[in-house]
Amino acid sequence: MSSKLLEVKGLSKAFLGIKANDDVQLSIHAGEVHGLIGPNGAGKTTAISLLSGELRPDSGQVFMDGKDITNLSAWRRIHMGLARSYQISRIFPDMTLLQNVQVSLQIAHGHSFRFVAPAFGSHGDEALAMLAKLGLEDRAHDLASSLAHGLRRELELAVILARKPRMLLLDEPMAGMGKTESIRITQLLEQLRGQVTMLLVEHDMDVVFQLADRISVLVQGHVVATGTPEDIAKNPQVRAAYLGGEDHDG
Amino acid sequence: MNKLALASLMILLGLAVPHLAEAVGDPFLTTMATRMAIMGMAVASLGFLVGFAGLVSFGHAAFFGIGAYVVAILFKHHSEASPIPFLPFAWEGSLSGMVQLPLAFIASFLFALLVGALSLRTRGVFFIMITLAFAQMLYHFMISLPDYGGEDGLSIWERSQVPGLDLYNDYDFYYLCFGLLVGVLLLLRMIIHSSFGVIIRAASQDEARLATLGVPVFRYRLLAFALAGGIAGLSGALAANLYEFSGPGLMHWSRSGEMLVMLILGGMGSLFGGVAGAIMFIGLEEILAGWTEHWALILGPILIMVVLFAHGGLMGFFSRGRS
Amino acid sequence: MDSILLIEQSLNGLQLGMMLFLLASGLTLTFGIMGIINLAHGVTYMLGAYIAASVMAATSSFLLAVLAGMGFAGLMGLLMEFTILRRLYERDHLDQVLATFGIILVANEATKMVFGPQALFMAPPEYLNKSIQLADGLQYPLYRLVIILVGLLVVLGLRHLILNTKLGMLIRAGATHRATVAAMGVNIAQVFTLVFGLGALLAGLAGAMAAPLLAVQVGMGENILILTFVVIIIGGLGSVRGAFAGAMLVGLVDTFGRAILPLLLAAILPPETASGLGNSLSDIAIYLLMAVVLIIRPEGLFMIKGKR
Ligand SMILES: Nc1ncnc2c1ncn2[C@@H]1O[C@H](COP(=O)(O)OP(=O)(O)O)[C@@H](O)[C@H]1O
Ligand SMILES: [Mg+2]
Numbered sequence: 001m002s003s004k005l006l007e008v009k010g011l012s013k014a015f016l017g018i019k020a021n022d023d024v025q026l027s028i029h030a031g032e033v034h035g036l037i038g039p040n041g042a043g044k045t046t047a048i049s050l051l052s053g054e055l056r057p058d059s060g061q062v063f064m065d066g067k068d069i070t071n072l073s074a075w076r077r078i079h080m081g082l083a084r085s086y087q088i089s090r091i092f093p094d095m096t097l098l099q100n101v102q103v104s105l106q107i108a109h110g111h112s113f114r115f116v117a118p119a120f121g122s123h124g125d126e127a128l129a130m131l132a133k134l135g136l137e138d139r140a141h142d143l144a145s146s147l148a149h150g151l152r153r154e155l156e157l158a159v160i161l162a163r164k165p166r167m168l169l170l171d172e173p174m175a176g177m178g179k180t181e182s183i184r185i186t187q188l189l190e191q192l193r194g195q196v197t198m199l200l201v202e203h204d205m206d207v208v209f210q211l212a213d214r215i216s217v218l219v220q221g222h223v224v225a226t227g228t229p230e231d232i233a234k235n236p237q238v239r240a241a242y243l244g245g246e247d248h249d250g
Numbered sequence: 251m252n253k254l255a256l257a258s259l260m261i262l263l264g265l266a267v268p269h270l271a272e273a274v275g276d277p278f279l280t281t282m283a284t285r286m287a288i289m290g291m292a293v294a295s296l297g298f299l300v301g302f303a304g305l306v307s308f309g310h311a312a313f314f315g316i317g318a319y320v321v322a323i324l325f326k327h328h329s330e331a332s333p334i335p336f337l338p339f340a341w342e343g344s345l346s347g348m349v350q351l352p353l354a355f356i357a358s359f360l361f362a363l364l365v366g367a368l369s370l371r372t373r374g375v376f377f378i379m380i381t382l383a384f385a386q387m388l389y390h391f392m393i394s395l396p397d398y399g400g401e402d403g404l405s406i407w408e409r410s411q412v413p414g415l416d417l418y419n420d421y422d423f424y425y426l427c428f429g430l431l432v433g434v435l436l437l438l439r440m441i442i443h444s445s446f447g448v449i450i451r452a453a454s455q456d457e458a459r460l461a462t463l464g465v466p467v468f469r470y471r472l473l474a475f476a477l478a479g480g481i482a483g484l485s486g487a488l489a490a491n492l493y494e495f496s497g498p499g500l501m502h503w504s505r506s507g508e509m510l511v512m513l514i515l516g517g518m519g520s521l522f523g524g525v526a527g528a529i530m531f532i533g534l535e536e537i538l539a540g541w542t543e544h545w546a547l548i549l550g551p552i553l554i555m556v557v558l559f560a561h562g563g564l565m566g567f568f569s570r571g572r573s
Numbered sequence: 574m575d576s577i578l579l580i581e582q583s584l585n586g587l588q589l590g591m592m593l594f595l596l597a598s599g600l601t602l603t604f605g606i607m608g609i610i611n612l613a614h615g616v617t618y619m620l621g622a623y624i625a626a627s628v629m630a631a632t633s634s635f636l637l638a639v640l641a642g643m644g645f646a647g648l649m650g651l652l653m654e655f656t657i658l659r660r661l662y663e664r665d666h667l668d669q670v671l672a673t674f675g676i677i678l679v680a681n682e683a684t685k686m687v688f689g690p691q692a693l694f695m696a697p698p699e700y701l702n703k704s705i706q707l708a709d710g711l712q713y714p715l716y717r718l719v720i721i722l723v724g725l726l727v728v729l730g731l732r733h734l735i736l737n738t739k740l741g742m743l744i745r746a747g748a749t750h751r752a753t754v755a756a757m758g759v760n761i762a763q764v765f766t767l768v769f770g771l772g773a774l775l776a777g778l779a780g781a782m783a784a785p786l787l788a789v790q791v792g793m794g795e796n797i798l799i800l801t802f803v804v805i806i807i808g809g810l811g812s813v814r815g816a817f818a819g820a821m822l823v824g825l826v827d828t829f830g831r832a833i834l835p836l837l838l839a840a841i842l843p844p845e846t847a848s849g850l851g852n853s854l855s856d857i858a859i860y861l862l863m864a865v866v867l868i869i870r871p872e873g874l875f876m877i878k879g880k881r
Contacts, residue, residue: 052462078464090459092452103452107464112449115441119448163463306667368864372871375610375666379806380867383860386799390860394853396846503799507612507674514671546682553675557668558660 004066005030005167005197006051006082011060012221013046020046022221024060028167033189033198035212035229037205043221044201045087048169051199052084053077064167081166085173087201089156093145097136097155100144101127104162127162134158134188150181157188167197174204186211209233260522264428268421280420281492282536286529287427288488291434293512293524295481298438300510301518302447303474304454305370308378309385310509313362313479315501317354317486319392322404322496324350329407347410347417351487358483359476361388366475370468382503392498403497410491417491427488431525434481438521441477450474515556577711582832583825588717590824591724595779596797597804597816598731599772605811606744607765609658610666612673614801615794616653616680617773621646621780622789623688626695629784635698642781643774650773654766662765681791692788720782727775731813744768800827803863809873818874823859830855 008026012019020043028034038044049055051062053074061070064080072080092100098120105123106112131137134154139147144155153173160168173189174182186207189198193211202208208215209229216226217238225231225238232238264287271279292314299305327334327343334341344350369380393401409417417423441447452460453467461467490496499505508531516527534552538545600614625642629635653676661669696702697716704712735741743764780794787793800823808819835851842850866874 054458054462073466074461075464075466078462084462086459090456092455092459094455095452099448103448104463106445106448112445112465112470114445115447116444118443119445120443159463300667368868372867375604375810376806376867376871376873378666379802380864382799383803383864383867387857387860387864390853390856393856394850396849400849504795507670510667511671511674514667518667544682544686546678547686550675550678550680550682553678554657554672557664557672557675558657 003030004028005064006199007063007066008047008051009061009063011047011050011062012058013043013050013055014058019221021050021057024218024221024223026216026223026226028197028199029214030197031194032213033193033200033211035208035215036199036201036218037203037208037215038218042218044218045171046221047218048084048171048199048201051169052082078163078165081164082169083160083163083165083167084169085153085156085160085171087171087175089149089152091144091152091155091159093143095144096141097131097144097147097158098124098127098140100155100159101130101162104159105130108163130158130162131155133161135184150177153177154181154185157185161192165196167199168192169199171201172203173200174202174207182207257522261432264432267428268424277420280424282532284420284424284427284492285489286525286532287424287431288485288492289509289512289528289532290525291427291431291488292482292485293509293516293528294431294435294438294521295478295485295524296509297513297516297518297521297524298442298481299475299478300513301520301523302442302454303450303471303478305471305475306374306378306510307381307475307478308503308506308510309365309381309383310478310482311503311505312365312385312388312501313358313482314486314489314505314509315388315392315496315498316358316361317483317488318490318496318500319398319404319486320354320357320483321350321410321487321490322406323398324353325406325408326398326404345408345411347412350410351484354483354487355480356483358486359480362476362479363472365479366472370471370475382506385501385506386503389498389501389503392501399497401498403495403499406490406494406496409494410487423492430484430488434484435521435525438481442521446470446473511553515553577708578832580708580711581713582828584713584717584721586825586828587821588720588724588824589828590821591721591727592779592783593797593801593804593824594724594817594820595727595775595782596801597808597820598727598813599769599775600801601805601808601811601813601816602744602768603772604805606768607658607662609662610669610673611658612670612795612798613653613676613680614772614776615796615798616677617646617650617776617794618780618783618797619684619789619791619794620649620680621777622695622784622793623684623693623780624777625781625784626693626789627688629695630693633698635701638695638784639778639781642784643777646777646780647770647774650776651766651770653773654769658769659762659765677795681794685791690791692790693784695784695789697785716785723778723782727778728817735813740764740767800859803859806873807863807866815874823862826862827855827859830858834858 004027006026006028008024011021011024013021024043024047026034036044036047046055050057053069053072053076057070061068063069064077064082069077069080092103095103102120102123105126106119109123128137128140131140134157136151136154136158139151144152147155157173173185177185182204189200189211192198200208200211212229214226215229215232217224217232225235227235267283268280271277271283292310296307296310299307299310323334324343325345328345331342334343365381365384369377369384372380392398398404412426415422415426417426442451449460449465449470453465453471457467486500489500512527512531513524514527515530516525517523534549535545538548542548596614596618600611603609603611603614621642624645625638628641629638632638657672657676661672701716701719704714705718707713735744743759804819804823805816806819807822808815808817831852834855835848838847838851838854
């Protein structure tokens, strides 16, 4: 297969003695969509936060492009092209949709230590184009806090895509969405395939098996299996530990 | 009425204050307005921190006090022709406002930089308390310096010398304070709308999101904190001139609390809220104090009423009234 | 420093710590459970002291004085909660600061009107106003020992209340799982009022017990309030155990700072500079302690949850 964009070696993280991630191994190839599944509380969100740099591992290493980024702070990692979304979308609620994307573009252009020119005078067109990509252009001037749940997710995607990431860490991007919204996001991710590498945490098995090139299964902080969707669907260990488990709440 | 017209009106009104005071035959009003402008500046800088950067500082009076002490200390050494200790070069202070005022800003800015660097890892109540702690440390530290008046503070026999102005003239002094206030408000307004200001505001809405978008939030907050501290220092330098005095009492936590009260009273949604709060608080204090010695019995309930019934402070009350 | 002085200062520190604990337990519970910053907590302390001093002057009964101080403070606490604070539970901390600042203004002014601007002084009762011999060469004021004892009784009482009673269970649950408690059909407003009244009662007790040790005057509440906040921040908001640890730590650091710093400074500075500097620096010690705690542990020493 192609080269490894992101590699995780022996990553562990405990909270108050509970091992949320326990010796996690992952390698994500450039260009692939890598599904990460596992029951609630398996440690998926923790893994994403360790990759994004918001949490520091107790042990283990993270490599991007072969470079050790374990001790790189979160804000530096995105400058290398590593972006994340949150399980509960995070945006700037008191700004308009357009402004949300404009801030992101401003950061991307690296000129935030400027004190004179009004910020929202620039990147307007580029931001609007980004919103249009997600079908949000009609709401461009509404406050982000006025958005319903599903649309917030789309705005968050617009905001992080504006950073032109090479690698996306997506934490349940379809959770709590309606059918149509969910389909739209699936289509969007499908369009991004090949341009952006993705680590996709998702509860909806249909979506994961449809989108992912490979899938890793996380159970109680351990990666118990990695393989193609077909392999994973057949893997008896996975079926026992996860698909057959009580906690399969889809 | 749009914002620009409103702002112009306020500026015209501000310019007219000394003449109005004379017209009603109460020149003391000019001094009161000077106090309002000075406190308005300090509270506006606090409003920049609290309302826009989301940083509730309970130690803002420390920076105000540093500015006041800079003026007093420079005056003292100048009048005694004694060198200022701990400087790498020999300097006997200065009476020039062109030295005192910028230095007040710089000293407060630098101290705020230090406090901010140590405090900005904490959040919420903890940030409130750690800023309070640093301010109280400075308060007790100033008390411990007998050379600078200890508990009694320092009197200032000569106000700052500002070219073209005579600070012993109430008009001149007022116009200096008013001019600086307008300047500070314009500066803060510009910053709030700039790229830097947008980052500061975004950080108060969702810090983690901003970090994972690629912003080292700490640095931006630190600069904002120091800037607000510097402005408070400038305001303190003016206050020292007005009272012809600087003392540890200016840094006491109750003074920081008072600034917060003024801010909440005026409302935090706009920069002018802080100024409005200072005007209202000082005005109420004056009016009530002239009316009854037990003014606190009336001011107290007004504050409580504002919280319970006029959410968003005075400015919020008006903007809701208009819409 | 010899061992006599060491024991004496430890006892002083313990006594200050007990005082602070009486105040801090109420403040930390109201903050931890109701999420309210109550600047007016010092007001109940002041009222306790004033009422105790007046009742003592009128009746010469110390017991009556303390009970009256406590009772009045508790009632005023209930009144405050009922009329104003309960409307602020869901509000911004800043609103709480403003409203409780307003309460301070009113309470201080009213106290000045009723009791006059001069400070009141209260003598400890005859039977407590003596020193007892604790060891060879160690005389210690009995009254201060009584304060320590009362503090210990309150610690044990609170421990029992929190661990073994239904109210205590609700308090513990309320501090961590407010929604769950509400879902259990408990009248949470009633629990809040009770806890608030209890906090005010204990603050009043502290005020009444402190009255013979210091000048009873307007503003005394605010001075100790800041110390109390330091205690609960160090101890972790909402944790009574933490409040106890914090109170002892602050009491001891403050007392020893006051005793030792001037001695240390006297070795390197001229005497009068040393004592002045030593005094103010020991005022700094507790704030330094809090700052250091927060720099190392930005959420306090014993944080029970991500509450701020
Ligand atoms: N900040 C935290 N503090 C304490 N425990 C945490 C924290 N974050 C996650 N955990 C615990 O770690 C485990 C894994 O959580 P998480 O990574 O959110 O799982 P998932 O995303 O797979 O549902 C859970 O037991 C959770 O309670
Ligand atoms: Mg999760």
